[in-house]
Amino acid sequence: xxPMTEPPADSAAAEPADAEGAAEDVRPPEYRGRSLGxxxxxxxxxxxxxxxxxxxxxxxxxxxxxxxxxxxxxxPAAADAxxxxxxxxxxxxxVLVAMDADLGTYPEIRGTTVTALEDLLRRGAxxxxxxVSVEGRAIAAAQLEALxxxxxxxxxxxxxxxxxxxxxxxxxxxxxxxxxxxxxxxxALVAQRGGGIGAFDLILLVGGSDIGPRTxxxxxxxxxxxxxxxxxxxxxxxPELAPYLRTGQLSGLLATIRDDAAYVRGTTTGxxxxxxxxxxxxxxGMLVALVVLLRQxxxxxxxxxxxxxxxxxxxx
Numbered sequence: 001x002x003p004m005t006e007p008p009a010d011s012a013a014a015e016p017a018d019a020e021g022a023a024e025d026v027r028p029p030e031y032r033g034r035s036l037g038x039x040x041x042x043x044x045x046x047x048x049x050x051x052x053x054x055x056x057x058x059x060x061x062x063x064x065x066x067x068x069x070x071x072x073x074x075x076p077a078a079a080d081a082x083x084x085x086x087x088x089x090x091x092x093x094x095v096l097v098a099m100d101a102d103l104g105t106y107p108e109i110r111g112t113t114v115t116a117l118e119d120l121l122r123r124g125a126x127x128x129x130x131x132v133s134v135e136g137r138a139i140a141a142a143q144l145e146a147l148x149x150x151x152x153x154x155x156x157x158x159x160x161x162x163x164x165x166x167x168x169x170x171x172x173x174x175x176x177x178x179x180x181x182x183x184x185x186x187x188a189l190v191a192q193r194g195g196g197i198g199a200f201d202l203i204l205l206v207g208g209s210d211i212g213p214r215t216x217x218x219x220x221x222x223x224x225x226x227x228x229x230x231x232x233x234x235x236x237x238x239p240e241l242a243p244y245l246r247t248g249q250l251s252g253l254l255a256t257i258r259d260d261a262a263y264v265r266g267t268t269t270g271x272x273x274x275x276x277x278x279x280x281x282x283x284x285g286m287l288v289a290l291v292v293l294l295r296q297x298x299x300x301x302x303x304x305x306x307x308x309x310x311x312x313x314x315x316x
Contacts, residue, residue, distance in 0.1 A: 078259040
């Protein structure tokens with residue numbers, strides 16, 4: 001009797017695959033054609049939805065020619081309030097810039113801050129920078145250097161530096177804002193008016209961190225209630241700062257992108273395209289997405305036209 005031999009291991013594994021293939025081949029072509037959806041033919045349904053949404057955005061999006069009008073707030077109340085506060089400054093005013101922005105959120109308000117500083121300088125004011133936060137000090141130093149590079153006279157800029165102690169540092173500034181040994185026209189004028197924050201005609205609060213406009217209002221504003229304060233802050237800080245605007249503790253507040261755009265558009269002379277958010281960039285992004293989707297659709301068209309295989313292929 002011949003010895004029994006075991007079938008090769010791969011033959012056992014091959015049988016299920018053959019059986020599965022046979023099971024697929026015996027299905028009627030019409031059933032197989034109905035079971036193939038767009039997703040199995042190579043074009044996911046979400047592509048079609050995204051293609052429709054992007055196309056609608058391109059067609060009905062804001063026109064490039066009127067991007068500033070589309071982005072700016074049609075109610076310029078916030079921008080007008082800031083302009084009114086700046087307009088009430090006396091000739092040769094002293095403005096304290098409390099720069100306590102943080103590096104993460106400052107890009108959102110950088111354009112508005114630069115415009116406000118240029119607006120104050122254009123009105124004849126002199127600027128003194130002070131910070132009670134480390135990141136704010138770094139931003140203030142960079143802004144001072146930028147103003148000097150733009151040709152602002154040194155006698156109209158004053159660097160009060162970094163004051164440690166956070167809230168306690170603010171309280172110390174109320175009575176004495178000058179550092180020991182400071183000299184020059186602006187320090188002399190501040191000293192003549194008392195040497196503290198009360199010597200300034202307006203305080204511009206720029207911030208977005210834990211130590212920002214709210215802290216300045218609570219610590220300094222309560223001690224100098226007659227000193228006007230204007231705040232520039234990122235959007236997330238608007239809910240906590242809006243009550244101070246309603247109570248009059250803030251004379252002006254720019255804390256939304258729409259209000260920022262309205263202020264920049266109404267204040268900046270010349271080309272402000274580098275400061276306003278650009279609808280052109282949004283339009284380009286939508287066009288690129290549309291091109292990518294159309295390319296994927298073109299690649300999937302052969303499979304969509306192919307449909308189910310011919311009956312002769314099933315018989316073979």
